């Protein structure tokens with residue numbers, strides 16, 4: 001069983017302060033506060049006192065430093081009895097001020113989030129859920145621990161730790177429309193069809209000579225972000241035939257109508273219409 005490398009120091013707690021080798025699989029994290037402003041090292045030293053009768057797996061100081069007091073393979077004695085701690089890793093977090101909401105510093109909070117994510121990852125825990133596998137002292141004992149501030153942050157801690165372990169998917173490349181050149185087409189003709197300029201298409205497709213395109217060539221039309229292209233009405237066009245030609249379905253003429261704010265179906269040559277993508 002491994003321990004977190006986020007802890008830069010190990011100050012062991014004696015066996016009077018824990019339950020010995022684990023008999024159960026690690027299934028949760030229990031968060032505590034120190035009820036005082038203290039460094040991780042001094043917190044760990046308190047748990048190194050054999051008279052203490054308590055320990056924690058990890059201690060986080062007011063500055064965010066992390067010290068380990070126990071191997072993760074040891075059942076800690078932190079949360080008021082074997083029942084509470086049997087399947088837990090426990091973390092003591094220093095406060096940034098005494099009393100009131102018992103706040104903790106942002107450095108401590110960020111260390112707690114990183115440590116939780118690391119524990120979850122190495123021990124194969126499920127994504128953290130407040131009250132399920134991200135727990136706190138007062139769930140097991142009548143105590144004010146971990147204080148109102150940390151308690152109010154439980155959903156945030158779970159969400160941030162889960163984010164570390166499941167980073168958002170890599171954003172896909174913007175999906176360009178691809179136009180296949182047919183016989184007789186010119187780059188400027190294609191450009192006007194999609195409401196852009198031939199120089200834009202030449203650059204986007206790395207075409208050295210815009211006069212040299214060939215049948216079957218794939219021309220990428222950059223996404224404009226406007227959500228529409230434009231079309232210049234030719235003699236003989238109707239909204240239906242335009243929809244059929246550009247949208248693949250004549251009955252979608254209503255979309256063209258509403259996009260252009262048309263009140264009737266009448267269109268005329270040279271009229272420029274916005275065409276939905």
Ligand SMILES: [Zn+2]
Pocket residue numbers: 031032033078079137143145146
């Ligand atoms: Zn506690």
